[in-house]
Amino acid sequence: LAKTTQPISMDSYEGQEVNITCSHNNIATNDYITWYQQFPSQGPRFIIQGYKTKVKNEVASLFIPADRKSSTLSLPRVSLSDTAVYYCLEGNNRLAFGKGNQVVVIP
Amino acid sequence: DADVTQTPRNRITKTGKRIMLECSQTKGHDRMYWYRQDPGLGLRLIYYSFDVKDINKGEISDGYSVSRQAQAKFSLSLESAIPNQTALYFCATSDSRGSEGYTFGSGTRLTVV
Numbered sequence: 001l002a003k004t005t006q007p008i009s010m011d012s013y014e015g016q017e018v019n020i021t022c023s024h025n026n027i028a029t030n031d032y033i034t035w036y037q038q039f040p041s042q043g044p045r046f047i048i049q050g051y052k053t054k055v056k057n058e059v060a061s062l063f064i065p066a067d068r069k070s071s072t073l074s075l076p077r078v079s080l081s082d083t084a085v086y087y088c089l090e091g092n093n094r095l096a097f098g099k100g101n102q103v104v105v106i107p
Numbered sequence: 108d109a110d111v112t113q114t115p116r117n118r119i120t121k122t123g124k125r126i127m128l129e130c131s132q133t134k135g136h137d138r139m140y141w142y143r144q145d146p147g148l149g150l151r152l153i154y155y156s157f158d159v160k161d162i163n164k165g166e167i168s169d170g171y172s173v174s175r176q177a178q179a180k181f182s183l184s185l186e187s188a189i190p191n192q193t194a195l196y197f198c199a200t201s202d203s204r205g206s207e208g209y210t211f212g213s214g215t216r217l218t219v220v
Contacts, residue, residue, distance in 0.1 A: 034208050043111075043197050043211025044150070087149070089209075097142075099149035 009102040018075040020101050022088035025069050031091040033064060033071045038085045038100070047086075048073070078105045110134050113198050113212035120188050120219055128183045128215050130198030136210070138201045139181035141165075141173060143194040144214075150197065156181055157203070188219040 012018045024033065032051050036044035048055060050062040050071070061074040075082055085100040111132045120126050130139065140155040142165075152165030154173040162173060170192060172184045185192055198212040 036209070041195070041214065041216070043199070043214055044209075045211065046208035049208055097150040097152075099147070 008099065009104070011104045011106055012078055013106050014079055015077050018078050018082070018103055018105075020073045020075075020086055020088075020103065021070055022073070022101075023070050024088070024090040027068050027090045033062070033068075034089045035060070035062065035071075035073045036087045036089065036097075038087065044087060044097075075103075078103075080105050080107065109213065110210050111198055111200055111212035113196075113215050115215060116213065117216045118218070120217070122189055122219055124188050126185045126188055126217070128185075128196055128198075128217070130181045130183070130212060132179050132198075132200045132210070134200050134202075134210055135178075136200035136202045137178065138203065139175065140199040140201075140209075141171075141181070141183045142197045142199065143167065143192075144197060145194050153183065153196075185217075185219075188217075190219045193217060193219045 032049050034049040035047045037047050038044040048057055048060050048062045050064050052064045052068055055062045062071060064071045071088060073086060083103060083105045085102050087097050087100040089097060114129045138157050141153040142150045143153055144150050151167050153167055153171050154165050155163050156175045159175050159178055162175060174182050181198060194217060196215045196217055199209045201209045
């Protein structure tokens with residue numbers, strides 16, 4: 001199963017932009033990169049998915065460089081409610097979550 | 108109604124007891140998964156199924172078994188529960204293309220005493 005690596009934890013102040021990078025050095029040619037958000041005692045929920053370049057939706061932006069060995073999730077102007085664990089996932093046929101990245105938004 | 112429903116939401120059981128966690132979905136997805144989550148360890152895959160007749164072991168299948176009774180139902184059993192199986196368990200689904208991402212249930216908090 002393909003695994004990704006992310007930093008463990010990061011703090012940010014309200015209103016700032018938060019960028020979380022994920023490494024996926026062995027990503028397969030056909031694999032998408034998907035990001036999820038998880039609040040305590042809830043299941044992860046889908047945020048955004050991309051294959052390459054930049055994808056944007058109402059929640060976040062996702063940038064994937066040409067070599068696709070990493071991706072960066074960008075959360076614009078975070079609020080306290082964005083405090084959560086964020087997971088990146090490579091592949092659409094396999095499912096292997098790492099430990100994710102704990103983002104804590106500080107007032 | 109939730110797309111992925113897990114029952115029970117919470118359960119306390121004794122060591123050695125058999126317990127079944129159930130998952131049903133209305134997404135029409137072919138693929139279903141069981142995970143457990145322990146503090147600081149992220150989500151670990153227990154078993155997964157790509158269709159009704161398909162069962163695959165994940166990272167940590169020892170001590171667990173599953174049954175895919177129908178496309179919409181995927182149950183997880185602990186034949187003889189032990190305290191280190193105390194965890195939060197999640198069921199998830201996806202379609203075969205993965206184009207919609209994965210949909211998770213709300214989880215079952217299991218405590219083995």
